[in-house]
Amino acid sequence: MTRWIGFVHNGEPGFGRLDGERIEVCEGDLFGENRSTGQVLALAEVSVGLPCRPSKMIALWNNFGALMEKQGLSRPEAPLFLTKPANTFRPSGAAVAVPEAAGRALYEGELGIVIGKTARDLTEEEAAGHVFGFTCVNDVTASAILKADASFTQWTRAKGLDGFGPFGPVIATGLDPAALTVRTLVNGRERQNFPIGDMLIPVPRLVAQLSQGMTLEPGDVIACGTSVGSGPTPKGATVEVVIEGIGTLSNRFD
Secondary structure, eight states, X not given: XXXXXXXXXXXXXEEEEEETTEEEEEEEOTTSSEEEEEEEEEGXXXXXXXXXXXXXXXXXXXXXXXXXXXXXXXXOSSOEEEEEXXXXXXXXXXXXXXXXXXXXXXXXXXXXXXXXXXXXXXXHHHHXXXXXXXXXXXXXXXXXXXXXXXTBOOHHHHHOSTTOOOEEEEEEOSOOGGGOEEEEEETTEXXXXXXXXXXXXXXXXXXXXXXXXXXXXXXXXEEXXXXXXXXXXXXXXXXXXXXTTTEEEEEEEO
C-alpha cells in the first residue's frame, strides 16, 4: 500500500509518499511518470494540501443499503449523483466558513474513489484498472438551502458552497474497498460507523456506469455516498472522517 500526500513546504507545493510521519518527496506526474527526489521531509514541517486536483467530484445519493431501508427508498438501477465544483475542495486541517444563509452544515462521511486514467464507456472488467486509489470525503450540505424553494430541490447549490467538499488527507493505493469502514466523529464523538461492503453499487460497477457518456479524468473523485448517522454540525465543531488504511480527514466548521 502507498499513501500519497500533497503538501506545501516553504511556500512551494509538492507531493510524495507518506510513511508514518515522514514524506518521501517526489517529482513528475502523480498519475503518470514520477520518481523520488531523494528529499525526505517530516510531516510536521509541511502544511497538508489536497492530495490531487480533481476536475470534478461526483457525489452519490442512495448508495447504501442501511440508509435506503431507513428512508424507505428503492434500489437505484443506475447511480444517482450530482457534481461538486472545485471551489468546494479543501484539504484536511483547513477551516470551513459556513455562511449564515446556509443554516447548519450537515456532515456526510464517505469513501472517495480517485480516478487514475482517463476513462469513458468502460466495462465493469475494465473499471478497476482506472482506479488509482481511495481517500476520505466529507460531502457537506447546507440544510437551509436544500429545500428552501418548494419548486426545486437545490442539490448543487446546497452542496456547492466554498469548502463544502473537503477530502484527504491522502490517496491510498492497494486497498480492498469492500473491507473498509467509514467512521465520522464530531468533536470526538462517533456519529457514523458503516461498512463499505453495504454499498448498493460496488466500486467497479460504479466507475463503469459513471463513465458511460461522461469522461472521468485523472484525479477526479467519486464520493461513494453516505449511510445512516449523517447530521448537523454545531458551529465551531471539528468533523473527522476516519477510514483505516487511509487516515483521518479533519476540518473545523466555523
